[in-house]
Amino acid sequence: MTEIIAILNQKGGCGKTTTAVNLAAALALLDRKILVIDMDPQGNATTGLGIEKNEQDKTIYTVLSGDNIFEESIVETDIKNLDIVPSNISLSGAEIELSKTIGPHSILKESMDGVSNIYDYIFIDVPPSLGLLTLNSIVAADSVIIPIQAEFYALEGMADLIEAMELVKNRLNSPSPIKGILLTLYDSRTRLGRDVYHNVKEYFGSSEKIFETTIPRNVKLAEAPSHGKPCIIYDDECSGTEAYIKLADEIIKLEGVEENK
Numbered sequence: 001m002t003e004i005i006a007i008l009n010q011k012g013g014c015g016k017t018t019t020a021v022n023l024a025a026a027l028a029l030l031d032r033k034i035l036v037i038d039m040d041p042q043g044n045a046t047t048g049l050g051i052e053k054n055e056q057d058k059t060i061y062t063v064l065s066g067d068n069i070f071e072e073s074i075v076e077t078d079i080k081n082l083d084i085v086p087s088n089i090s091l092s093g094a095e096i097e098l099s100k101t102i103g104p105h106s107i108l109k110e111s112m113d114g115v116s117n118i119y120d121y122i123f124i125d126v127p128p129s130l131g132l133l134t135l136n137s138i139v140a141a142d143s144v145i146i147p148i149q150a151e152f153y154a155l156e157g158m159a160d161l162i163e164a165m166e167l168v169k170n171r172l173n174s175p176s177p178i179k180g181i182l183l184t185l186y187d188s189r190t191r192l193g194r195d196v197y198h199n200v201k202e203y204f205g206s207s208e209k210i211f212e213t214t215i216p217r218n219v220k221l222a223e224a225p226s227h228g229k230p231c232i233i234y235d236d237e238c239s240g241t242e243a244y245i246k247l248a249d250e251i252i253k254l255e256g257v258e259e260n261k
């Protein structure tokens, strides 16, 4: 069974794209078959996986506009088991166009209906807003991962995000439970890091899973995209790579647990 996971948080810079790219690459190297859908007009996941975003004529935008079917926009990356549906700035016009169609929240999900079951995981890299592209991502997803940057304003906007997820669940009858909360840019040695961890735990209570793995601040994670490579290929030993491999292991461990539910 394919599991579709949206990487969600309307805050920019909290590590959504870094997580989409590096978790995808780590799982691909652990022999899972992975697809990343780049839903951000900035196309950072596309570039980060070594695909020239401005040379693509079939993207997620052309899928959403009905110009071609979903499968035709899938591009292979240099990494075995890892494909992407790219994006570029053309997607920035999509929200207005989508808003004029019937059932504007479900276009992505409907376009994915026929996608074959060859993928174990499909990760959707979501833009930093709560607009139609994000709502389409939540509707299409089976679950969501919320990266939270360990900073003073970490939980600001979280109520709006939860409300958007509730809206999708209740009004569109498409629940996407939280698979896990991921602390990013995290340093357990600092007071701030520990405070944020505590606040996040308190906010979500015991009802939501917080991944055991936290992602440290690591300059290699920031450098890798400019080489068009996930960090695991750019530097296979740095702390950022280690963290995303650990997160991939944690996801794989959930496979057995969730199947037995």
Ligand SMILES: Nc1ncnc2c1ncn2[C@@H]1O[C@H](COP(=O)(O)OP(=O)(O)O)[C@@H](O)[C@H]1O
Residues within 6 Å of the ligand: 011, 012, 013, 014, 015, 016, 017, 018, 019, 044, 128, 184, 185, 186, 215, 216, 217, 218, 219, 220, 221, 222, 223, 240
């Ligand atoms: N753990 C990390 N350590 C160092 N830099 C990071 C880390 N996570 C993200 N970054 C950098 O921070 C910036 C924002 O991250 P990004 O993943 O693009 O966030 P988002 O997709 O949520 O906007 C990028 O320049 C990225 O390379």
Ligand SMILES: [Mg+2]
Residues within 6 Å of the ligand: 016, 017, 018, 040, 044, 125, 126, 127
């Ligand atoms: Mg991003």
